[in-house]
Amino acid sequence: MAQSSGHVSYVAVTVPIAIVMTVLCLFLAKAVTYARRPTTYIVGDDDGWDPVVPMDTWARGKTFYAGDILEFKYDYQRFNLIVVNRTGYETCEANVGAVEYSSGDDKIQLHYGYNYFIGTYTPEDCTTGLKMAIKALAPR
Numbered sequence: 369m370a371q372s373s374g375h376v377s378y379v380a381v382t383v384p385i386a387i388v389m390t391v392l393c394l395f396l397a398k399a400v401t402y403a404r405r406p407t408t409y410i411v412g413d414d415d416g417w418d419p420v421v422p423m424d425t426w427a428r429g430k431t432f433y434a435g436d437i438l439e440f441k442y443d444y445q446r447f448n449l450i451v452v453n454r455t456g457y458e459t460c461e462a463n464v465g466a467v468e469y470s471s472g473d474d475k476i477q478l479h480y481g482y483n484y485f486i487g488t489y490t491p492e493d494c495t496t497g498l499k500m501a502i503k504a505l506a507p508r
Contacts, residue, residue: 404508406435406477411500417442417449419493423485423500434480434504444472447498448489451476457484457501460494478504 409430412421417440440449449469450456456463469476476483487498 404433406433406437408437408439408475410439410441412441416440417447417487417498419487419496419498422497424497427500427502432478432502432504433507434478435507436478436504438476438478438485438502440469440474440476440485442472442487444470446489447487447493449474450486450488452484452486454482454484454501457486457499460486460488460499462486462488478502480504480506 409432411417412423412426415421417423442449450462450466451469452466453463456466462468476485481504483502483504485500485502487493
């Protein structure tokens with residue numbers, strides 16, 4: 369009677385591993401193919417960050433995702449940009465911890481959830497429409 373040596377054949381082990389690795393690579397390749405790159409939006413389009421364009425109407429109809437970039441272009445001698453919380457957005461006043469930008473060409477990457485922006489270089493900027501709330505969805 370022939371006895372088994374107790375060793376597993378090299379082919380018997382490597383073939384199933386190779387199949388599993390191939391299938392795994394195909395799934396990963398498909399996931400990478402559908403990965404979305406961040407989109408850069410110029411806020412206000414040709415008019416930029418300016419009360420001429422009510423910013424909430426500019427954002428209407430657009431879908432934003434976490435990781436997307438908003439580029440704010442404006443005359444730094446006339447306007448500014450402040451990233452605020454919801455209270456700052458509603459009151460048109462910079463809250464504690466708000467971050468001010470004033471270069472005239474600022475790029476801000478959206479985080480998941482609500483992102484709030486106001487302009488307060490002059491007191492009437494925000495109240496006349498230089499404010500915007502963006503809801504960024506989870507990245508795809």
